[in-house]
Amino acid sequence: MEYKQIEMEDCDQVLEHLRRSFFADEPLNKSAGLCQNGSSCIALEAHCVEAIKDRMSLMAVDAKVEGCCKIAGVVLNGILRPGNAAKSLKKLDSTSDADFRKIFELLHGHSLKYNLFEHFAVGSIFDVRILSVDSGYRGQGIANELVKQSVAVAKANGFRLMKADATGIFSQKIFRSHGFEVFSEQPYDKYTDKHGKVILPVEAPHIKMQQLYKRICEGDKDDKEQPH
């Protein structure tokens, strides 16, 4: 497996991978029924392309395979600045995609309520936005490697803080194993409308979203590399 930076010209192949993998299987997308059956979702794809533009995203490529299926996994990393969540939340008013709105009102609303910028006094955050591995390649450590290499990219670019909104128990485990800590949580059964109805009935075993963070200090090692 080769790991490399995602360039703008890789966008179509990356989106093709995400339609088959992340858009179909990520717990919140699955619950909302967003982009099921490999279909596209304009708002979600625009969100992915925004991250790729920051040029810190990575893909795992199976060199033995030709064409779009050669992408085994991706991690889309973007730069988060104060005010971004509020702006994105406001932008949701004009989206016609109700399912996309359900998901991103939860994520952006949570970021505003539990503000990492204020808490850690930083001006920018390395945001791990999308972690996705093709179902045919899962269980081989690809997500682990993508997170490990993302930590290296964050360090190389001088970030002091990383964050990830991990929506399922497996991604939460992966981030924690790389030294991420829980900053705040949102149980899915507490995300309700004004009648008390659960907005996103996420399937077990995923019961909550975790906002995780990792502080980056000079000379740190990835926790997975440290002897126990």
Ligand code: ACO
């Ligand atoms: N069941 C049990 N354990 C699992 C599972 C599973 N289904 N998936 C991962 N794990 C564990 C592994 O055992 C491993 O633990 P270890 O390090 O102690 O050995 C660890 O998680 C990492 O496993 P990897 O093989 O690196 O993970 P993989 O490459 O299979 O990818 C991922 C995991 C990304 C969650 C994949 O299943 C996927 O793409 N799911 C759909 C999209 C999704 O939910 N993405 C995360 C959303 S949060 C975000 O994007 C910021």
